[in-house]
Amino acid sequence: MIKEGKVSYRVFVIAGSEPLGSAGIQADVKAISACGGYAAGAITCVVDEDTEHVKDVCLIPVDMVVSQIQSFMEDVEADCIKTGMLYSKDLVLKVSETIKNYAGIPLVVDPVMVSSSGDQLLEDEAIFCYKKKLMPLATIITPNMREAEILLGRKLNIHGILDDLKELSIWGNSVIIKSVPYKDKLADYFYCPQNGDFREYIKPIIKTKNVNGTGDMFASSIATYLARGWNIIDAIDKSEDFIHKAISYGAKFSFGTGFGPVFPFYKNYTKLQKENLRYRMNISQDRNNR
Template sequence: MKPVLTIAGSDSSGGAGIQADIKTMITNGVYAMSAITALTAQNTTGVTSVMEVTPEFLEDQIDNIFTDIYPEAIKIGMVSSTTLIETIANKLKEYEAKNIVVDPVMVATSGSKLISDDAIESLKKELFPIASILTPNIPEAEVICGKKIETETDMVEAAKIISETYNCAVLCKGGHQLNDANDLLYHNGNYKWFYGKRIDNPNTHGTGCTLSSAITSNLAKGYDLNTSVAKAKDYISDALAAMLDLGKGSGPINHGFSIIGKYAE
């Protein structure tokens, strides 16, 4: 079983963040480990408070993981402060980490920015250049490349700019009224569209975390980028199609839809 690390915040309601990552990784057949960047008090209707860990504590978590169970792949989710971003980058370079998937959580679905301009610049400077793949949605890709994305051609151009600037693969995620969950993978000067299944399910809390964690799991298992993305897209479609319905807001998907056995009875 391949060990995988997620570096992200905790979601007390279990639909996104560390909890979504771990559920996704277990269901995709890898051993999940975590370094927590922040505790959040949230549910399906929103976030009420956030308590960030100290850089020293984050560093200690990462040291303990890498010196004992070296991860085959790393997923990085929401990190909202410059000092924590620098801590992560320094440690991953120190341990020569591989298969780094960065989900650059910067803009909420509503369009409001989730992290400061300083933290965005730190992400660009410290984490993007060491990433194997970035997985921005359209609003995040706009922030990274500085251009408006209104067509599929714009998606290709934005992904090209980001990929060439940071020397990594880019999965520009569709949706956001532009197209139906059709994602664009740009890598080494070539691009490929991944067409999603349209699933009428309003409960989409944590889908970004889930997709990036599934990609990370597949990379750890030795799949190439194209296969890792394709398998992750299939997983998230099936998790949405399981139609879990919890909470009063945008509820979680069923990460463990395919875990079947005597202990689940």
């Protein structure tokens, strides 16, 4: 229920920034806005990348990141928190310690470890800190297949995926492993340890390189529906539909030479196209009347 006089559905994101607008906190803000939430956030690092490679990462001082979190949480508060790229062991540790002070607020942990092009985005020593400090606070974690294997320390057992899911939920969190090959399709696998709910989301492969930021947007979509008061199952269902349509629409566009963005505002696409058409028709008519 919307509280009159207050901004509702507040999702606070702790993540990196990049210049393309297709991943990181830029993607988070777009997904949260598209799904009906209010997006705010703390910048953890600035990534220099093009559509093919990550070129450099400039870290924001850890104390500054923590201060950004505290400034928002102690003044505005949040209905859900989502973490993205944290990069270093020290940052994972300090963010975990800070978030711990806001118990009761749902936490979506997207363990950003590799980019779409395969570049590693996390220091090796930060992985242990993720599992020791951050995962126990999470409502749900959202690794893709490669990130799940990093967390497990081994390859996924596709024929025993439930066991892998259970291993990644030993901290009490739900887990969804994304983009696992399934015959000629892709599958996402979800597990909730509280009720033993196991679900498969089988979907066709969309032939496109415009998939940069899909993990960011998917996790932020889940965070938004949790902020809106949806239960975890319904939030996952809705977010699966959202990201599939965002990829489908994004596949229609050309963006650079490598991995481009998805299109989260697909609901407004037809409306905007019609608005452009009416504008051009009016301009043309005005010229003809002169």
